[in-house]
Amino acid sequence: MPIKTKSVGAKGAFIRTIALLLTATTLAGCVVGPDYQKPLLALPANWGNAKQAKPSRPPELTEWWQRLRDPMLNELVQEAVSGSLDVAAAKARIREARASYRQSAGALFPSADGSSSVTRNKSSAMTTVQGDIYSQYQAGFDASWEIDLFGANRRAVEAARYGLDAAEEDLRSTLLTLIGDIASNYVEARGYQARIALARRTAASQRETAALTRTKFEAGASSAVDVSNAAGQAASTEADIPELEAAYAQTVHRLSVLTGRAPAALTDRLKKYAAIPTPKLPIPTGIPAEILLTRPDVRLAERQYAQATARIGEAEAARYPGVSLTGDIATSGLKLGDLGKNSSISWSFGPTLSVPIFNGGQLKAAVDVARAQRDQYFIAYRSSVLTALEDVENAIVSLAQERIRNGKLASSASHYREAASLARSLYQSGASSFLDLLEAERSLYSAEDALLQSRVAIATDYIALNKALGGGWHGLIESSKPEVVDVNTGPHLPPTGDRLKRTAMKN
Template sequence: MYQRILLSFFAGGLAAGCSTVGPDYAGAPAMPLPNSFVRAAGHGTALQASTWWIGLNDPVLVGLVERAFVANPGLAGTQARLRQARAVLHNEHANQSPRGGAKLLYAHARLPSLEDGGADSPQLPSRLDLYNLGFDASWEIDLFGGQRRAVEAAAASAQAAEANLADMQVSLAAEVVQVYVNLRSCQRRQALNQEAIAHQLRMLDLTQRRREAGTATELDLARFQEQLESTRADNGPLVAELESYHNALAVLLGVPPGGLDRELAQPVPVPLPPAAVAVGDPAALLRNRPDIRAAERTLAARTAQIGQADAARFPRLNLMGLIGIGGTHLSDLTHLDDFVALGAPQLSWNFLDFGRNAANLDKAKGARDEAEARYRATVLAALRDTEDALSRFRQRRVTVATLARATQAAGHAAELTRARQRGGTATTMDLLDAERTRINAEQRLALAEAALTNDFVSLHKALGLGWTQ
């Protein structure tokens, strides 16, 4: 019976919440998203792969990215923030429902006697036992939609947290690939440096013998000695650079520095991008870019929070109910037909707040305007990132092609010099000099190839690709 009383009491407030103050979110402000990228000439037409690094055809790299998605501490922290945002949303949904609880009370009191037995009569204390079992409930009626706006804001914030997680995945994948590419490039350059040292040692030895034979001068010997020591000096920074890449990659995968040294000790070629790289619809790509989605969802949350602040300026209606049974004996708890029931609506209005609510409303509006400005800035920054990445990638391809031809020519020249040396028309010194030129060309090409792949990575990062659900 008492359950029906409470249910009917609370059901009477369902029709009360009928208005929602504050602006409704009308979507992100219009931005001039292009139909095509200015710098995309010659890039093709549709690049949408979320796992774009597979196109580099390096199984070791693919495994490293997958491991980073599982073990990276920064990504784990972003996932934890997403869980927090979802918990806040669940809590705001729960705040729309009644609150109820049960209480069981036992009290023992020792009171002075209230009987008047005369001046000579002792005053014996009275003792009282009290047993009570009660159920209470309360419900704030959302008269002006403040709680509904709170749910809207929490939902948008949770979606922004999801987009931030996707943005973290994009950045993490790009960083893992770029560090790996730099590591492989450094291994190649270190090997070429060792090859150059070996050739210069031979040149120095030959010059030493020529000087002893009187066909070379002390100046020639000093010049080759200086070249050798300079090349040897380049090896130290290369070793330090290689170790730093090992350390960085290990930390990205959530292991201590040095944890990947043995696994990646064997040099392999730098992974190169595919011959054709296609770029899809700019507007669609940029709308799906995680940081833009996060900025848009943040704008939606700030818009809803204006309604929250506005609703605080209006009256609040709370419905409260109480049912209790009990008495001075434990057996009174079984008398279900002897209970106390109380229903109490409460209307409160903090109208004399000396401008506090108005200030909070102005603050919410300012936060919303800030979020809109940040959204616009994010879109423009994304456009710039993409155009810059497209330009660098296109120009780097030209550079790599030019250096590849130069390296091929240097290798061909070295082969011709070797043939001439075997035929007696070129000296060993000529051959060693041609080999030095070839090694230098290969070193420049190794740097350019790594830069090309890194520009390929930057292009995908600028387009916001590389995240999964």
């Protein structure tokens, strides 16, 4: 009868444990904290300077730099995407986010550990067959599972998933900035080349004028003042060349570094003159609402806001009771063969309940911290949207006004060119003073230089508009390959003595 009573009690305890397990598993379906919902922001229907009656087509952002129609630029963009250190760092952050996500997801599953040991013991009591020295063998298996009653672990997984999304958007944002910087610096480099060529042509023409003035002076048809003014103007124009050369070299150095190379790597490659890239205009700008879908920095801010929202639930769940199931099996024996005998095996299994009773308000404060951080990310998201809208509006206005300015500068340069040609002819024939020719040549050089800078500004504004609209790299990026490939990571002896010295010398 006692044996029967013990059996029924054990059976009842087992049933109660199973019932508790099923109840906890059912409760594990609930979560605490706010559920994330993508915010709806009020955006204008059109851009500020757009005609209301003419809706704009969606922006053409795929490989927008190719519409600058420069093969060298296309090559540099490809090389920068594969060689940029900023892109490599962004890919490493994606790998980190993926690993963090897997780490968070692992907390949803049970954990198990095994152990074994063998010891030699000495006892003063003669209780063993072998005498006072004997061996003891032990083996064990421990398992535990934290039941996610109120969704703390699931909120952590949710936050990690949003973090992974944010890391991917960070890579897209890095690519957008990189391609824009490559295009802008390339256009500036070609602009400096054109301005250097203009300065050299102008200086050569002014040297010819100075020689003509000296000839007329020797013939008594000109004054020494005219000779000095002519030589001074030529020298002044030549003085612009070193400054332009330095700016050109710095731009080429920046391009090289952006592609992941040494600063002088592209010097020979870009030495050959090429025209300033001219974009194909006009370009469609779409509607403001498309910014939410195309700008990676806006999407990054939205994912960070979502991640902060999930962390509120993670902090809130810490204020609720927690249940975990633990179990272990242990066996011990004086002989290795005794480990499998029923008499040497013991086991335990059961739930553990933890209830936060008093913590000085720390858990509630942690929730308040998470809510405040969520609010900050929400404000940052709204700010990123406004900044994106501002960038597009500014780029649209700058490009439109620069095109108008370019037309006026082209007309100005054309008139100054005619005036300089006529002034030279009149000066050679003696029908005009040297001051007229001096002023005409100076005005022509200034107008042509301003026209070249305007052409650079148009291309730069075109690049800025595409960046503002969210145009970046739309191809595949392999981010799973690590930058540093570790070798000899298994068990091995650390370098010591001569090996350590050789390793230090190699590094």
